[in-house]
Amino acid sequence: MAKKKLGPGKCVHCLKDVEERNFDHVFPESWYPDSTPPDLEKWQIPSCIPCNSDYGRLEQDFLLKIGLCLDPFDPASKSIVEKTLRSLKSSAARNPRDARHRLGKGRKILTEALQGGQIPDHGIFPGLGNRRANVNEEPVAVLVPAESFQRITEKIVRGIYYIEDGIFIEPPYEIEFYALPENDIAPWKDALDRFGSVYAREPGIMVRRAVAHEDGISSLFEITFWKQFKTYASVSLSGEGQQEGPMSNDRPAKDEKPDEEHLAWAIDQRAEVQHTLRALYGFVRHHPPPSLDLDPKYLLDHLIGAAFSLWRAVFLADTFRDDIRIHQSQEAFLLKVITDNAITFADDKANRHWTVEYYLENAKFRLASAIAYADHHKGTRLTERLMPFLRLRGMRGAELTRYEWESAHYALRKLFKVIAPDTDLEAKSPTLPKPEGLDAFLHR
Numbered sequence: 051m052a053k054k055k056l057g058p059g060k061c062v063h064c065l066k067d068v069e070e071r072n073f074d075h076v077f078p079e080s081w082y083p084d085s086t087p088p089d090l091e092k093w094q095i096p097s098c099i100p101c102n103s104d105y106g107r108l109e110q111d112f113l114l115k116i117g118l119c120l121d122p123f124d125p126a127s128k129s130i131v132e133k134t135l136r137s138l139k140s141s142a143a144r145n146p147r148d149a150r151h152r153l154g155k156g157r158k159i160l161t162e163a164l165q166g167g168q169i170p171d172h173g174i175f176p177g178l179g180n181r182r183a184n185v186n187e188e189p190v191a192v193l194v195p196a197e198s199f200q201r202i203t204e205k206i207v208r209g210i211y212y213i214e215d216g217i218f219i220e221p222p223y224e225i226e227f228y229a230l231p232e233n234d235i236a237p238w239k240d241a242l243d244r245f246g247s248v249y250a251r252e253p254g255i256m257v258r259r260a261v262a263h264e265d266g267i268s269s270l271f272e273i274t275f276w277k278q279f280k281t282y283a284s285v286s287l288s289g290e291g292q293q294e295g296p297m298s299n300d301r302p303a304k305d306e307k308p309d310e311e312h313l314a315w316a317i318d319q320r321a322e323v324q325h326t327l328r329a330l331y332g333f334v335r336h337h338p339p340p341s342l343d344l345d346p347k348y349l350l351d352h353l354i355g356a357a358f359s360l361w362r363a364v365f366l367a368d369t370f371r372d373d374i375r376i377h378q379s380q381e382a383f384l385l386k387v388i389t390d391n392a393i394t395f396a397d398d399k400a401n402r403h404w405t406v407e408y409y410l411e412n413a414k415f416r417l418a419s420a421i422a423y424a425d426h427h428k429g430t431r432l433t434e435r436l437m438p439f440l441r442l443r444g445m446r447g448a449e450l451t452r453y454e455w456e457s458a459h460y461a462l463r464k465l466f467k468v469i470a471p472d473t474d475l476e477a478k479s480p481t482l483p484k485p486e487g488l489d490a491f492l493h494r
């Protein structure tokens with residue numbers, strides 16, 4: 051379809067004022083199944099050209115992967131699954147070049163997919179679990195970037211605000227995304243059942259939204275795709291906005307009292323990582339240089355580095371990593387290094403909005419190198435299994451930073467087993483963050 055051009059104005063996604071915009075489908079046009087009523091009016095919003103094409107690419111990639119995970123029999127998704135399979139079939143190609151392209155796409159998905167025992171019990175998107183439980187074939191899991199779920203959810207939330215209220219979501223309001231397992235959604239469900247309005251373009255998409263009456267803007271969202279899986283989001287004042295009112299972004303971040311639940315977490319995890327360090331110490335002590343081959347030697351160095359960085363990061367994790375605080379921390383940290391020529395833990399702590407990222411990234415880079423090394427030289431197949439745990443960046447809120455930390459520590463312990471298969475260290479799956487800010491909806 052030729053895209054209708056729109057004059058100058060603001061883009062719903064990036065909020066920039068631009069000269070030229072076009073209409074962007076909130077729920078992408080190719081995602082509407084054939085069972086959609088023909089006269090259904092499709093949601094469209096003004097978007098700048100770069101955002102529109104950026105989303106276009108993301109949505110195409112997402113559909114290609116998700117189309118393989120949807121129910122091939124449900125009328126809500128049947129045509130989507132068929133279309134996806136057709137797009138991979140070389141016999142349906144228009145010419146040899148197209149055929150090669152289709153084969154390549156299919157091969158890429160297969161190499162990235164996990165099979166049978168490789169599939170972790172953790173990380174399967176709620177509602178997109180095994181569809182072929184009764185069939186005697188090995189299950190295959192398709193890897194879909196978590197960021198895609200997040201960005202698509204964000205787009206739909208922005209779209210609903212624009213279409214229903216005619217407003218853009220701008221600071222100090224912000225969108226938080228959640229992928230919640232079934233048993234964690236009870237409080238959200240309750241709020242949505244009691245206060246939710248429904249916006250639907252069925253059977254492709256159904257949105258429920260509960261608006262808080264304090265400000266008439268903050269909202270909870272539940273988005274159901276093809277009647278099969280759901281994503282959740284909240285729109286609320288950012289931490290800073292809540293404490294100090296809007297337009298206060300230029301003030302320095304205050305040092306708040308630590309959250310007690312967070313303190314308990316930090317103490318527990320510090321103990322956990324101490325056990326990891328103890329195990330590494332035991333390994334080093336019992337493997338003096340002559341007895342150690344090249345492989346463990348190389349891995350060991352990375353594992354010790356990652357463990358030390360995680361140890362250091364635990365008590366820095368109580369941060370809300372938004373761009374402004376990170377920037378303030380960077381500036382203060384650099385000044386401290388230049389003027390004092392020394393950095394203590396207190397400095398790390400004071401500038402933790404940046405330093406926590408430094409230590410976490412440091413650990414993750416080392417773990418990624420160790421994974422690549424182990425797969426290449428030791429024949430392990432850890433890349434698919436462990437790399438997803440290193441991709442998350444826990445911006446915005448201590449909960450996500452804790453999740454990022456736990457994910458990296460999980461990968462570290464799994465890697466330690468490569469050099470010390472008999473270790474008694476157990477790798478515990480990271481705990482998925484729980485939704486925040488529900489009290490506002492539940493106790494009013």
Ligand SMILES: [Zn+2]
Binds near residue numbers: 064099
């Ligand atoms: Zn834009």
